Amino acid sequence: MEAAPHPVPDALSYLAGEWAVHRELCDRATGHSGWFSGRAAFRTGTGAEWLHVEEGIFEWDGVRRKAGRTLKLVPSADGTAEVTFTDGRPFHPLDLSSGLWTAWHKCGADLYKGTFTVVSPDEWRLRWDVQGPAKDQLLSSVYRRAPS
Template identity: 50%
Template sequence: MGEFWPVPDVLAYLAGSWRVRRSARDPASGTEGRFEGTTTFRPLGDGGLLHHESGTFVWQGVARPAERTLRFLPGASPGTADVRFQDGRPFHDLDLTTGRHLADHPCSADLYRGEFTVRDADHWRTVWRVGGPAKNLVLTTDYVRER
């Protein structure tokens, strides 16, 4: 087995609760922040999952509550997902059948480029590199399944 763990059905894999640790780094200024919390993926009536993340984000020494909600819907191919914002706008596709996926999301003049990797049944990671006139960030998130 290589460094990535193939996932035949991304929605089945993600279902449940995960502990989340995220680092946020601005490579230009060296400023760093962190998020710690939980993410739950609950079933939706349409076969998808409702993703809800909540926790604490610390940036420049200031801690604030933070949360977000996404919708992970069945994708175009079996075992894949179509990820959307809570209001239904498209975010990115997700195909972990090889254990690794790259996705882009344009946001105004900035570009979010995501890399998703699965290590095993209970560990996966996302790395979003954000570049453009408004933002320059690297967001690295590690997920560990809660048992």
């Protein structure tokens, strides 16, 4: 049984700091799978924006390499945020006030459905279900707050 969502009044205050992240990846079209394991940091950037920076090791089909990504988050006065790519293109809104949020992102003809679940003050989960002509993937991540 899944844990009940943990409401978060301010998304960025909750996310602030360092997290250990583990992600399982599955390409349903090919049957290939892999994982990412590393660290995620949520911190202030320039102006009002925040940065979400991930770095770690990615293994796909038995091949390991360093990997990472950076996203920007622009806070709103109501405790939500707009997530963008580093070049400013919109990705999705983020509202963790109920502890559960579903985001949608269209990338070409593929549709990304992201489900964010806050499990506790120190753990949240993200599941991206990607479907379309170019992709049929499932990415399941667990974020656990890193000790200070």
